[in-house]
Amino acid sequence: MGYLVFQPQNAHRVRVEERDLLFHVPTTSLFEIDETDGAVLGFLAEKGRIAEADVAARFAGHDPADIARRLKGLRDLEIVTDGRAPSPERPPIRIENFPLSTIVLNVNTGCNLSCTYCYKEDLDTPSAGRKMALDTAIRSIDLLLKESPDREKYNIVFFGGEPISNLRLIRDVVEHAEPRFAALGREVNFTLTTNATLLTPEIVDWLDAHRFGLTVSMDGPKALHDLNRKTIGGKGSYEAVATKARMLLSRYRSRPVGARVTLTAGVTAIHEIWDHLKNDIGFAEVGFSPVTSGTMTAFNLNGDELLEVFEGMKALGRLYRDEAIAGRNIGFSNMHQLMQDLYEGRSKALPCGAGVGMLAVDHEGTLNLCHRFTGSEMETYGNVETGLKRKELSAFIEARADRTDKGCATCRIRNLCSGGCYHESYAHFSDPLKPTYHYCDLMRDWIDFGIGVYGDLITRAPQFFHTAIAPRRAHGK
Ligand code: SF4
Numbered sequence: 183m184g185y186l187v188f189q190p191q192n193a194h195r196v197r198v199e200e201r202d203l204l205f206h207v208p209t210t211s212l213f214e215i216d217e218t219d220g221a222v223l224g225f226l227a228e229k230g231r232i233a234e235a236d237v238a239a240r241f242a243g244h245d246p247a248d249i250a251r252r253l254k255g256l257r258d259l260e261i262v263t264d265g266r267a268p269s270p271e272r273p274p275i276r277i278e279n280f281p282l283s284t285i286v287l288n289v290n291t292g293c294n295l296s297c298t299y300c301y302k303e304d305l306d307t308p309s310a311g312r313k314m315a316l317d318t319a320i321r322s323i324d325l326l327l328k329e330s331p332d333r334e335k336y337n338i339v340f341f342g343g344e345p346i347s348n349l350r351l352i353r354d355v356v357e358h359a360e361p362r363f364a365a366l367g368r369e370v371n372f373t374l375t376t377n378a379t380l381l382t383p384e385i386v387d388w389l390d391a392h393r394f395g396l397t398v399s400m401d402g403p404k405a406l407h408d409l410n411r412k413t414i415g416g417k418g419s420y421e422a423v424a425t426k427a428r429m430l431l432s433r434y435r436s437r438p439v440g441a442r443v444t445l446t447a448g449v450t451a452i453h454e455i456w457d458h459l460k461n462d463i464g465f466a467e468v469g470f471s472p473v474t475s476g477t478m479t480a481f482n483l484n485g486d487e488l489l490e491v492f493e494g495m496k497a498l499g500r501l502y503r504d505e506a507i508a509g510r511n512i513g514f515s516n517m518h519q520l521m522q523d524l525y526e527g528r529s530k531a532l533p534c535g536a537g538v539g540m541l542a543v544d545h546e547g548t549l550n551l552c553h554r555f556t557g558s559e560m561e562t563y564g565n566v567e568t569g570l571k572r573k574e575l576s577a578f579i580e581a582r583a584d585r586t587d588k589g590c591a592t593c594r595i596r597n598l599c600s601g602g603c604y605h606e607s608y609a610h611f612s613d614p615l616k617p618t619y620h621y622c623d624l625m626r627d628w629i630d631f632g633i634g635v636y637g638d639l640i641t642r643a644p645q646f647f648h649t650a651i652a653p654r655r656a657h658g659k
């Protein structure tokens with residue numbers, strides 16, 4: 183018998199009411215463990231390094247074969263080793279190809295609203311808006327297909343400013359793309375995030391006919407929405423947005439429509455916002471984006487507010503769980519996403535697809551990591567005329583993915599968070615290579631909470647994953 187060395191970076195225990203769950207960090211898998219497993223794990227964690235014979239002695243009252251079987255299970259998961267370091271989770275990332283599935287077109291830098299917190303660094307008033315030309319959009323699609331010719335599905339995302347303010351281009355792109363992808367035997371999907379104000383029944387029907395995935399930016403009931411989402415003249419935009427959103431929802435049939443809420447300083451009322459958008463307005467899903475790193479620091483949630491936001495998200499998460507167990511889906515996107523990641527056992531090397539599966543093209547055709555970087559001072563990666571700066575882009579992605587000497591190397595949520603959003607790091611630390619260290623504890627707490635909910639649902643409402651999570655995946659969310 184040899185020695186057993188506990189590897190704390192690979193195991194994380196979460197207690198959910200009466201149940202003990204073991205989260206296997208390298209694979210993001212979850213196991214329910216019994217009292218003996220718990221006692222063995224607790225003993226190994228306490229000792230750190232111990233002779234196998236001493237473990238057998240400690241559990242002398244148990245069947246030795248049973249204890250040996252449990253230890254083998256822990257060895258197989260590399261939660262204990264014989265003293266050697268666990269095998270690397272994955273070889274260092276090397277990016278040679280860019281399997282693009284998504285291209286984001288910034289069709290107009292202009293916006294007809296003037297939301298006080300807007301992060302877009304290339305945002306202009308409507309009259310000063312710089313619009314993308316059709317030729318640039320077509321070259322973007324050429325690039326998508328050149329870099330990644332063999333996919334079955336592609337996504338074209340229209341972003342702004344307010345994308346509907348350049349509807350002419352959107353219509354032309356759809357007219358160009360649909361027959362082009364059909365001739366290749368490929369599927370193309372379109373998505374768009376809008377402030378809703380420019381929608382008309384005719385536009386909605388056209389978007390519906392082309393099965394656009396739509397998200398409306400809306401921040402909640404009037405008092406909260408109007409705090410920041412204002413017209414150019416400085417008036418609240420709630421009445422206009424709510425009217426248009428109701429019109430949209432009353433006639434949109436092809437896909438569920440979601441709302442995206444930006445949480446800024448002073449806006450932490452998660453349940454109230456969700457209730458209004460889901461139950462009063464009628465969105466299928468509501469997702470929250472807490473702002474921690476905007477360029478205008480006055481709008482960032484402060485530490486206490488961020489704490490309140492996460493507490494509110496957990497309270498809504500409990501409602502999500504209870505309703506899911508009763509067979510209902512309350513449409514809380516953040517929770518859905520976490521359930522999907524855990525259900526699919528995703529072990530992510532990268533936080534998102536930016537720069538690898540997705541690129542954003544600004545109005546001039548310059549290539550950016552994602553839509554949040556257009557117009558910023560962040561390095562760009564070529565343009566649709568001259569092509570992708572492959573070397574520079576892979577160097578960035580590889581450097582950010584390298585966890586050596588970073589806190590992420592041993593973090594228990596490293597394969598779900600993967601260092602966090604590049605833009606958050608860029609905005610908070612002026613360094614996109616740095617992990618989003620400014621709210622790790624909150625993220626870990628949120629993931630622990632999600633693991634608990636997942637553990638509950640998988641045993642008490644497994645059908646929820648088929649009825650609510652799988653269709654969401656099919657919609658590309
Ligand atoms: S950024 Fe923080 S929470 Fe995320 S993986 Fe790194 S250490 Fe963990």
Ligand code: SF4
Nearest residue numbers: 534536552603604605
């Ligand atoms: S870098 Fe951040 S904002 Fe951009 S796609 Fe990734 S997670 Fe989203």
